[in-house]
Each structure stands twice: as C-alpha cells, then as structure tokens.
Amino acid sequence: MSSVPSLSPAFDRLRAAATGRRFTAGRAAAVIALLSVVLIVAVLFSLTVGSTSAGILDLVLPSRASSESATILMRVRLPRILLALAVGASLSAAGVCFQALLRNPLADPYILGISGGAGLGAILSSALAAGAGMPLTLLRPAAAFAGSLGAVMLLLAMARRHGRLLPETMILLGVVMNATIMAAIMFIITMADFSRYAGTMYWLLGNLTSPTPAELAMVYGCLGPGVLVLALLGQGLNVMTGGEELAGQVGVDVPRLRILALLAASLITAAAVSMAGLVGFVGLMVPHLGRAWLGPDNRLLVPASALLGAIILVMADTAARSLFAPTQIPVGVITALFGGPCFLWLFARHRPGEGTAA
Numbered sequence: 001m002s003s004v005p006s007l008s009p010a011f012d013r014l015r016a017a018a019t020g021r022r023f024t025a026g027r028a029a030a031v032i033a034l035l036s037v038v039l040i041v042a043v044l045f046s047l048t049v050g051s052t053s054a055g056i057l058d059l060v061l062p063s064r065a066s067s068e069s070a071t072i073l074m075r076v077r078l079p080r081i082l083l084a085l086a087v088g089a090s091l092s093a094a095g096v097c098f099q100a101l102l103r104n105p106l107a108d109p110y111i112l113g114i115s116g117g118a119g120l121g122a123i124l125s126s127a128l129a130a131g132a133g134m135p136l137t138l139l140r141p142a143a144a145f146a147g148s149l150g151a152v153m154l155l156l157a158m159a160r161r162h163g164r165l166l167p168e169t170m171i172l173l174g175v176v177m178n179a180t181i182m183a184a185i186m187f188i189i190t191m192a193d194f195s196r197y198a199g200t201m202y203w204l205l206g207n208l209t210s211p212t213p214a215e216l217a218m219v220y221g222c223l224g225p226g227v228l229v230l231a232l233l234g235q236g237l238n239v240m241t242g243g244e245e246l247a248g249q250v251g252v253d254v255p256r257l258r259i260l261a262l263l264a265a266s267l268i269t270a271a272a273v274s275m276a277g278l279v280g281f282v283g284l285m286v287p288h289l290g291r292a293w294l295g296p297d298n299r300l301l302v303p304a305s306a307l308l309g310a311i312i313l314v315m316a317d318t319a320a321r322s323l324f325a326p327t328q329i330p331v332g333v334i335t336a337l338f339g340g341p342c343f344l345w346l347f348a349r350h351r352p353g354e355g356t357a358a
Helices: 009-018 025-048 068-101 114-132 136-159 167-193 198-204 213-232 234-240 244-249 254-276 282-294 298-322 331-349
Strands: none
Touching: 025 068, 025 298, 068 114, 068 213, 068 234, 068 254, 068 282, 068 298, 114 136, 114 167, 114 254, 136 167, 136 254, 167 198, 213 234, 213 254, 213 298, 234 244, 234 254, 234 298, 244 254, 282 298, 282 331, 298 331
C-alpha cells in the first residue's frame, strides 16, 4: 500500500527537526516554530466555532467586514481566545518552574494552593473595590500576586526541615492549604454579600469571558516577562532538579535563583487567576506532556510548555463554549475532567518514598 503523500513538506521537515532529545539551538527553534504553527491553527479553528455561524470570511471579505458576525468575532471570540492563550501559557510555564524548583513531579500552581492564594487575593480586592469604589484593573492583579506569593512563602516555610526542602510533603501541604483558602473565600463571600458575589462561584470553577483591551494588556504584560525570566533560568532549574546541595556545589546561586523563579512563576499565576479564576490541572498535565516529548531540559521545556498549554486551553475553552451551545460551561470543568485522571495516574507512579525527582 502506498503511503499518503504529505500535504505540507515544509511542515514535515519542521516536525523532523523537532524530534530528538538533545538541546540545540536549531532543535529549540524548530520546536517553537512547530508549536507556533499549531497554535495559529487552533486559534483560527476556535474563531470559527460557536453558537453562531460567524467565520473567518466575515473578517476577510470587505462586504462582510461590518456585519454582526464580524463584530462577534472581533469583540467576543477573539479577546476570549487571546485570554485562553495567555492563561494556558502562564499556568503551564509556572507548572514547569514549580516541578523543577521543588523537585516534585506532582507540583503545579493549583494543587500546591498557589492558585488558591491568588484567588483569595482577587476576592479580597473585589470586596475592597466594591466598598471603596476603586477600579479592579490594577488592584485585582496586584492583590492576586500578593496572595500567590504569600502561599508560596508559607508552603516553603512549612516544608523545610533542618534547612532542607522535603518535596514528598508538598502535595499534602498543598491540599490542606487549598481547603483552608477555599473556606476563607466562602467566608468572605458569605459575610460581604452573597448575592453580590453569586457570580464568583462560577469564576472559582475557572471561567473565561471576553476581557477588555486593558485587561488583556495586563495579562500579557505579566506573561511575557515572566516566561522570559523562567526560560533564562532554565539551566539553573535543570541543576536544581538534582537538589539544592548539588546546585550550590556547581556554582548556582540557589537563593537568588529560587527568589527570581518564584517571583516570575507567582506573577504569571496571579495574572492568570485574576482573570480566569481557578483553572485546575493545566500546570500539572502540560509540563509532563512536554517532558515526555521533548525531554527534561527546562531551557526548551519552559517556552514549549507555554505554547503547548496555550494550545490546550484554547481548545478546551472552545469545547466549553460550543459543546452545549448556547449554554456555556466553565473551562475549569473541562480541564478537571481530563486532569483528574491524569493526576491519579501520576500519583500512582510517584508514591511517597518511591522517588520524587521530576
């Protein structure tokens, strides 16, 4: 039987260049280019899917440029797709950082309670802004960043014994922290005015809406520098997977690396949570998918996971708003349906006491 001819020889060459396990500049460029092409295709596909029949032609053809369909595409679907892209990239890059820095393959912003800390900060800022008449555009991300950073610091302090991190305790601490934070959030919502914050319950499940240009600028303003810093710290994160003592012996400034990585990961996590709520399991699943394909080198894994996470969340949000259209379900429900079984599988492979290196 003859093989099916390729529809895109250039794409096949790009895919061939992206295979392999060693880190080289050429392979990294091929991987990034390949994932960028897939992301563009995912965005274009998502633009054409929805409860209305709007399509790309409504933007291309001059006769349709001012139609209602074109308005839906540009003012409703495209901003939401761009937000899904940023949230998926942020959570995935942060997940790579936490798994390497904490040497725990089950670490991610959601499970560790870091997303919950950002959510608590965002809820507190909403209550404060509602009472004082303050704008949320800058207040909510700042409060979310403070909450996520506070959760990180508390987690690190509790997991240290005799100057050493105990990665095997991180998941249990994260579960307890998540439960405590969710109880605090419910207390605040109930005491402030439950009717005013009724929509917050939907937000807590992980929900994407059409953001304003200022909100998109805020998210991407955090995403770009944060992912860039984590990518530049990739070699240091590689060494950190062997332990802090080994990293110090080979010349890595461990405290400086830890502070920079935690600040960058907390920043992008806070930006994502402040806009989309608690979207779970993206930061857990995507780094492992990227590691299985590309290997453990964080110099490539950080930017590649960011692109892969963007692709996955764009497609998950497309499913969330179109499977039961016109009814829309939170995107966090979609990621949890797939992420829950993934977490159980990973937990079974990495039981406490059987090794915790990512």
